Amino acid sequence: MSLRLYEGMSLREISEYLFVEDEPTPGDLILVFGGKRLERAERAAELYQAGLAPRIFITGGDKRGIGVCEAERLRDHLLQLGVPAEAIDIECDGLNTLEQVQYSVKRIEETIGWKNIKNVLVVSAPHHMRRVKRTLANYIPRETKITCCPDRRTDITRDNWWHTEEGKNLVYRELEKVRTYALRGEL
Template structure:
């Protein structure tokens, strides 16, 4: 089934989980950069720092702006401070501060990556975000990244969160249904390319 064809009302709770979180999980792959999508959960940067210290990639790219002027400083600036506190060396941290949403996270980060590294030198990218944001993040990456760059999903582990029982988690209980709607709307409105999903 393609995402644009999905009737959200007909999906079970587990199918909704697969829609927003995807079917593939991180298997320990190495990459050229760890890409962290902006957001207010500090677990994203903690997770990325662990990956860096484990030698999974030599660079961190922290992406997040002011969300249409609502957040000061930009998300990526605050994320950088957290990464430094977690022992990530400043010279391996790249930040992108112009984006306002998920698609712009990718688009604006392409310029940063190209100027600092060269897109032609990147083959794999580890994508870090919270579990319920993973499908939409991957759709944005697959739509806008150059075809030779493979995005590897690496969702954050959240305390008390079980993807199979997401409705019991206080934040996921409202974020997952909202994210399911965003995934379908993003595809139908043409912000990201449609793809086949197995629910």
């Protein structure tokens, strides 16, 4: 993929590039990236309750300045969904994808140790998965597998994002962010 934005790309090519999803396989940790939508916590709970990983780590600060970090909101929802508190860890400093990767990688190294993680299941918005995966890959050991497990929202998916202005705005903005991260050497 070149650093061009989306000029000349079909809707299908954009979808295939951004919307990365892997078959969930057993792992050592579920890493959830913060966001305002609770579907991320629901997907993490689904993976945890299916026995695919014994721990959940949530990253995300107070981007909106409301006094509660995204990681806390998602943790609280996980607790409501029946995930035990002792299975959840959070960090509230990361305010964007790069910071969330940096802070979570450091915290995970301090608490679990990356040498103990062979496969990390990553949860975020479907259109965010390419950037999350490529950014995370720059900060963790090469031998650690990254399994992309996007949340299950239905309004903005790889098959319908172009049907609404919100979907188009989110996806085109994400393409811009991927390009920016690539130009800065963060992917």
